Amino acid sequence: ILVLLLGSGDTRGPPGFKYGIVLDAGSSHTAMFVYKWPADKENDTGVVSEHTMCDVEGPGISSYSSNPLAAGTSLEHCLNQALRDVPKEKHTGTPLYLGATAGMRLLNIADPQASDAVLRAAAATLKMYPFDFRGAKILSGEEEGVFGWVTTNYLLENFIKRGWLGEWIQPQKKTLGAMDFGGASTQITFETMDTIENPRNEVMLKLYGQAYKVYTHSFLCYGRDQVLKRLLSKFLQAESYQETVSHPCWPMGYNKSLLMSSIYDSPCTLKERPSLALNTTVTLVGTGNGNLCALHVSKLFDFTNCSFSHCSFDGVFQPKVSGNFIAFSAFFYTVDFIQTVMGRPVHLPSDLKDAAETICATSWSKLLLKAPKLEKRLPDYCAVSTFVYLLTTKGYSFNNHSFPNIAFQKKGKPDSSSEDAMSLQAQLPPQAHLLSTGTPSCGDVQGLSLPRRRHFWFLKLKHCSKNLGSSQNSGWVFSSKKLSCS
Ligand SMILES: O=c1[nH]cnc2c1ncn2[C@@H]1O[C@H](COP(=O)(O)OP(=O)(O)O)[C@@H](O)[C@H]1O
Numbered sequence: 280i281l282v283l284l285l286g287s288g289d290t291r292g293p294p295g296f297k298y299g300i301v302l303d304a305g306s307s308h309t310a311m312f313v314y315k316w317p318a319d320k321e322n323d324t325g326v327v328s329e330h331t332m333c334d335v336e337g338p339g340i341s342s343y344s345s346n347p348l349a350a351g352t353s354l355e356h357c358l359n360q361a362l363r364d365v366p367k368e369k370h371t372g373t374p375l376y377l378g379a380t381a382g383m384r385l386l387n388i389a390d391p392q393a394s395d396a397v398l399r400a401a402a403a404t405l406k407m408y409p410f411d412f413r414g415a416k417i418l419s420g421e422e423e424g425v426f427g428w429v430t431t432n433y434l435l436e437n438f439i440k441r442g443w444l445g446e447w448i449q450p451q452k453k454t455l456g457a458m459d460f461g462g463a464s465t466q467i468t469f470e471t472m473d474t475i476e477n478p479r480n481e482v483m484l485k486l487y488g489q490a491y492k493v494y495t496h497s498f499l500c501y502g503r504d505q506v507l508k509r510l511l512s513k514f515l516q517a518e519s520y521q522e523t524v525s526h527p528c529w530p531m532g533y534n535k536s537l538l539m540s541s542i543y544d545s546p547c548t549l550k551e552r553p554s555l556a557l558n559t560t561v562t563l564v565g566t567g568n569g570n571l572c573a574l575h576v577s578k579l580f581d582f583t584n585c586s587f588s589h590c591s592f593d594g595v596f597q598p599k600v601s602g603n604f605i606a607f608s609a610f611f612y613t614v615d616f617i618q619t620v621m622g623r624p625v626h627l628p629s630d631l632k633d634a635a636e637t638i639c640a641t642s643w644s645k646l647l648l649k650a651p652k653l654e655k656r657l658p659d660y661c662a663v664s665t666f667v668y669l670l671t672t673k674g675y676s677f678n679n680h681s682f683p684n685i686a687f688q689k690k691g692k693p694d695s696s697s698e699d700a701m702s703l704q705a706q707l708p709p710q711a712h713l714l715s716t717g718t719p720s721c722g723d724v725q726g727l728s729l730p731r732r733r734h735f736w737f738l739k740l741k742h743c744s745k746n747l748g749s750s751q752n753s754g755w756v757f758s759s760k761k762l763s764c765s
């Protein structure tokens with residue numbers, strides 16, 4: 280989305296279109312998005328009218344730790360496409376940005392030198408192109424959560440919309456909470472009236488003159504792939520790291536041999552890492568035991584320690600969930616599988632629980648008959664559905680009353696039948712600026728990557744002398760006024 284870039288820098292360019300490129304470097308995969316919007320000379324507003332995208336071949340950039348240069352080259356195919364998607368005369372004026380998320384946060388913990396090398400290699404490749412390269416950085420969990428929330432609500436026109444006469448109106452709508460379940464982390468972000476007892480979870484936003492108090496938390500190691508790794512590690516530990524170990528979440532009839540190192544290559548399994556050689560293999564045998572599976576999945580969370588009036592888990596403060604939510608990425612993939620492959624509706628928490636139990640009890644051969652095309656991810660739906668059930672109910676405390684307020688959606692707009700939420704008639708107010716109140720810096724436009732197909736660009740002001748609102752928090756601020764810088 281949408282592209283607060285409009286208020287940046289060269290506002291007096293020739294009429295026509297402006298372009299922007301964002302690389303969303305997720306833990307499992309990188310995607311490139313090219314945006315295009317009419318450059319309105321008069322008031323600097325525009326409609327995002329078209330974009331193209333490109334899926335980078337191969338895994339996420341964090342997987343290239345032992346060969347960082349290959350992380351850079353992996354991006355070339357898509358960047359070459361961008362050279363064709365953006366008219367040649369616009370290349371140098373087109374901002375290009377790469378934002379990496381939890382996969383790179385983990386690599387940065389495990390091996391900071393390797394993560395720097397990967398980012399440097401990616402940046403070196405991006406710099407070879409004629410575009411206006413603005414940086415490659417790792418987003419914090421809070422940034423990832425808040426930008427997911429901002430983007431979702433922006434797309435829904437909850438902040439501001441264009442009226443019949445082309446005027447900007449504030450629709451006074453309630454905002455939607457955002458839940459993202461990626462490969463390496465999961466984020467929950469929502470507006471709340473309650474006290475946020477831990478300031479680290481509080482972000483004050485001022486969007487188009489309106490103040491929002493937003494709760495956000497990103498749980499590292501609670502993304503889908505890391506959860507599956509942590510489960511494997513739990514099963515190995517439960518059977519004292521024998522050569523053959525049962526896997527109660529895998530279907531009966533499904534076995535697989537894995538290299539130990541593939542389980543213990545992550546900071547998320549470091550605590551349980553055995554001292555024995557990691558270059559040996561272990562064979563896991565599916566036993567399709569839903570109850571035992573749920574028991575082990577629940578052990579991934581710490582529901583006991585909490586120094587606040589209420590915690591979600593792992594001692595993390597969370598106010599009561601309120602309002603409607605949108606749940607995307609692997610939340611959507613999981614619920615979509617339950618609905619389309621298993622043919623079961625998901626309205627209440629018990630639907631999710633029953634579906635998980637049914638999946639867990641279905642043999643490998645029966646699952647394969649149901650969804651032969653999904654073979655790669657099929658063995659893990661029992662564990663992942665069980666995890667999503669426990670995360671949303673015991674973790675986030677959704678109940679029969681609040682769970683139906685969650686829309687499981689692939690993209691940002693719940694009732695949109697359009698092929699892509701990015702092609703919405705999303706419009707920007709004149710000279711909208713998104714500012715950081717943390718370390719204000721000026722004139723430096725950054726973009727950022729959000730859940731797949733959702734992007735947000737923001738403007739950071741350097742050396743701003745102005746008070747950026749009343750909030751003392753280091754949050755992100757939108758301003759509809761143009762701020763001057765020293
Ligand atoms: O079509 C799908 N069905 C089921 N799972 C998927 C599908 N596409 C991606 N996934 C998995 O969902 C998880 C989250 O994907 P996402 O793209 O949000 O992660 P990332 O942003 O961390 O790379 C990953 O484990 C990924 O492998």
Ligand SMILES: [Ca+2]
Nearest residue numbers: 305461730731
């Ligand atoms: Ca992501």
